[in-house]
Structure formats: structure tokens, C-alpha cells
Amino acid sequence: MSLSFTYASMALMDRQPAGVRRLPKNYALLLDIVRAGGRGTHRTASDIFALARAERRGIGFATVHRGLARLCELGTISKIEVGGEAAWYETAAPAHAHLLCEACGRVVDVEYAIAPRTLRAIAQRAGVRIGAENVTFRGACHDCAAAAAR
Numbered sequence: 001m002s003l004s005f006t007y008a009s010m011a012l013m014d015r016q017p018a019g020v021r022r023l024p025k026n027y028a029l030l031l032d033i034v035r036a037g038g039r040g041t042h043r044t045a046s047d048i049f050a051l052a053r054a055e056r057r058g059i060g061f062a063t064v065h066r067g068l069a070r071l072c073e074l075g076t077i078s079k080i081e082v083g084g085e086a087a088w089y090e091t092a093a094p095a096h097a098h099l100l101c102e103a104c105g106r107v108v109d110v111e112y113a114i115a116p117r118t119l120r121a122i123a124q125r126a127g128v129r130i131g132a133e134n135v136t137f138r139g140a141c142h143d144c145a146a147a148a149a150r
């Protein structure tokens with residue numbers, strides 16, 4: 001199991017900035033697709049592209065990429081990056097960690113957040129300012145762990 005921290009700006013939850021109300025049609029479609037699965041659904045850009053394509057044949061991969069980047073900037077979706085793997089996107093949610101299952105390749109939510117007190121201590125020790133946390137574990141998801149135990 002590995003634990004990695006990245007301090008990229010992460011989405012604040014359920015804020016609806018003015019930019020969202022003026023989204024181009026294609027971007028609004030992407031937002032709908034990411035939100036459709038609800039919390040705990042993580043999709044790669046390729047998954048999202050395939051779903052967008054099914055709705056709007058003319059949509060290109062570059063548009064999907066730009067759109068996802070923009071939606072991350074707006075804080076309506078979050079990007080999950082695990083070193084050396086494809087990135088996943090999910091609807092903005094309160095802080096939680098992720099687990100990348102090394103058996104089935106799924107990314108699942110794990111209820112975990114670093115206590116603010118601990119973050120402050122880490123920042124103070126390192127002499128840095130921490131804006132956001134992003135924790136990803138590697139291991140086996142619930143189903144795969146259960147299957148291995150049988």
C-alpha cells in the first residue's frame with residue numbers, strides 16, 4: 001500500500017460559481033455525466049468521452065479534456081490522480097481518500113480525512129502552507145478483498 005499526498009487545489013464542495021450557470025452546452029453535458037453516478041462514482045476521461053459521444057456524436061476528445069479541466073477549475077468536479085495511472089473524475093464531495101484496487105483497477109472511496117490539527121502540524125514542521133489534501137491508497141477493494149479471503 002502506498003500513500004501519496006499532492007497539494008493541488010481541490011474542489012470545494014457544492015459551491016455553484018457563476019461560471020457553472022454559463023457553461024457551454026458541451027461542458028454542461030460533461031458535468032451531467034460526471035454527476036450522474038453520484039458520490040462514489042469515478043470515471044476516467046475515456047469513460048466520459050464514450051458517454052458524451054453517445055449523447056452528442058460530434059464531440060471530440062480535446063473538447064472533453066478542456067471541459068474536464070475547466071470543471072475542475074470551477075470546483076464542480078474533482079480529479080483523482082494516482083501515480084502512473086489514468087486520472088479519474090468525480091463529482092465534488094467532502095474530503096475523503098481513495099483506494100486504487102490493484103486487482104480489478106477500480107477506484108473506490110474510503111472515508112478518511114486528515115485532522116486539521118495534524119495538517120497544521122505537518123505544515124508547521126515543513127515550513128509550507130497546505131491548501132488541500134489528496135490521499136490515495138493502493139490495495140484491494142471490498143469485493144476483491146472478500147474474494148481473496150474465500
Ligand SMILES: [Zn+2]
Pocket residue numbers: 101102103104105106140141142143144145
Ligand atoms: Zn477490486
Ligand SMILES: [Zn+2]
Pocket residue numbers: 040042090096097098108109
Ligand atoms: Zn471519491
